[in-house]
Amino acid sequence: MPDRDLLMIPGPIEFEPDVLRAMADKTASHVSPEFVEIFGRALDRMRQVWLAPDGQPFVVAGSGTLAMEMAAANLVQPGDRALVINTGYFSDRMAAILVRHGAVVTQVPAPIGTAPAPDEIAHALASDSYKVLVVTHVETSTGVRAPVEPLVRLARQHGALSIVDGVCSTAAEVFRQADWDADVFLTASQKAIGVPPGLALLVASPRAMETWRARRTPVASVYLDFAEWLPIMEAYMARKPAYFATPPVNLIYALDVSLGQILAEGMEARFARHARIGRAFRAAWQALDLSLVPLEESLAANTLSAIYYPSGADATLLAGIKQEGVIVAGGLHPEIRTRYFRVGHMGAITPNDVLATVGAVERALLGAGSSTPPGTALAAAQAVLSERE
Ligand SMILES: *Cc1c(COP(=O)(O)O)cnc(C)c1O
Numbered sequence: 001m002p003d004r005d006l007l008m009i010p011g012p013i014e015f016e017p018d019v020l021r022a023m024a025d026k027t028a029s030h031v032s033p034e035f036v037e038i039f040g041r042a043l044d045r046m047r048q049v050w051l052a053p054d055g056q057p058f059v060v061a062g063s064g065t066l067a068m069e070m071a072a073a074n075l076v077q078p079g080d081r082a083l084v085i086n087t088g089y090f091s092d093r094m095a096a097i098l099v100r101h102g103a104v105v106t107q108v109p110a111p112i113g114t115a116p117a118p119d120e121i122a123h124a125l126a127s128d129s130y131k132v133l134v135v136t137h138v139e140t141s142t143g144v145r146a147p148v149e150p151l152v153r154l155a156r157q158h159g160a161l162s163i164v165d166g167v168c169s170t171a172a173e174v175f176r177q178a179d180w181d182a183d184v185f186l187t188a189s190q191k192a193i194g195v196p197p198g199l200a201l202l203v204a205s206p207r208a209m210e211t212w213r214a215r216r217t218p219v220a221s222v223y224l225d226f227a228e229w230l231p232i233m234e235a236y237m238a239r240k241p242a243y244f245a246t247p248p249v250n251l252i253y254a255l256d257v258s259l260g261q262i263l264a265e266g267m268e269a270r271f272a273r274h275a276r277i278g279r280a281f282r283a284a285w286q287a288l289d290l291s292l293v294p295l296e297e298s299l300a301a302n303t304l305s306a307i308y309y310p311s312g313a314d315a316t317l318l319a320g321i322k323q324e325g326v327i328v329a330g331g332l333h334p335e336i337r338t339r340y341f342r343v344g345h346m347g348a349i350t351p352n353d354v355l356a357t358v359g360a361v362e363r364a365l366l367g368a369g370s371s372t373p374p375g376t377a378l379a380a381a382q383a384v385l386s387e388r389e
Pocket of ligand 1: 066165167
């Protein structure tokens with residue numbers, strides 16, 4: 001079935017042909033020399049993409065939620081205090097996971113479309129003793145990017161570990177794990193990493209690993225226990241086979257290919273490309289007079305846009321955009337779910353994809369009765385995309 005619709009949701013994203021082809025390669029034994037080399041190289045590449053040369057990478061079959069639970073299960077013991085910076089749906093999920101693993105959770109909520117200011121977090125950290133601070137880098141339910149660098153530095157100053165949910169940001173938004181001294185940066189394959197769904201990915205700092213080693217209580221999950229996975233990851237990094245649970249061989253082929261492409265682009269170039277594409281989309285939405293869920297430009301993520309429907313429009317607009325050949329996503333935040341939609345723009349996205357998407361939204365709005373002249377939003381996006389460095 002020929003399908004040229006563009007998938008512009010906040011994950012899964014459009015994948016590169018070479019990544020998809022790796023999924024169809026002949027599956028090797030997970031202990032064969034060929035696979036050992038590929039898995040080992042993928043783990044080395046994760047350290048480079050995470051900008052964490054001394055970090056410990058983990059790759060486990062599962063989704064981003066599993067990576068979240070892996071961080072919580074290993075770093076939190078029953079009774080530990082956790083400070084959760086709550087920016088929406090995925091922060092709620094992280095709080096629930098922490099509670100399930102016995103943490104005593106304090107949340108710092110933020111009104112929809114905002115993130116708590118670092119001052120507020122400094123105050124919270126000073127008023128109690130926390131084992132971990134948890135923050136969602138890009139909250140996919142609101143399109144808000146939290147000011148992660150000052151927050152992880154504050155955690156460090158107050159002796160707390162920092163866990164950053166990077167599922168909608170890793171390999172797209174600026175994140176320097178070693179420079180910022182962040183402890184866990186976790187993600188899933190299907191977002192900006194650019195690999196079909198199925199991998200939970202996490203890099204832990206040496207300090208996080210020490211904290212895990214110092215546990216007095218066993219991790220409450222065999223599948224998630226670093227004790228099971230660390231020897232496996234260490235073996236593959238030393239180019240030796242090892243087995244705990246069968247790795248998803250073809251997804252790891254695809255991961256290796258995608259991480260190779262990401263590093264060939266270069267992390268700084270990649271961060272800059274996402275920043276420009278994010279700005280191009282925001283210029284287009286502004287030209288269409290659409291309001292964004294993030295209340296300030298400085299809080300707007302470069303990996304997705306969360307856009308309120310114009311007055312008179314609702315979720316039927318999504319079908320109109322689909323008719324024009326682009327698939328976007330509905331709302332996710334429970335309090336505003338029916339009032340907005342989301343456009344993913346991360347990973348292998350090109351300027352042509354930006355224009356195709358903006359064009360489709362513009363035509364769908366015209367079809368729904370908009371009086372903005374055709375091409376207004378396209379011109380605004382083009383202006384940003386064609387800026388000289
Ligand atoms: C998508 C997402 C998740 C959940 O990932 P799954 O792979 O769906 O489990 C968690 N956090 C954020 C920020 C996300 O964008």
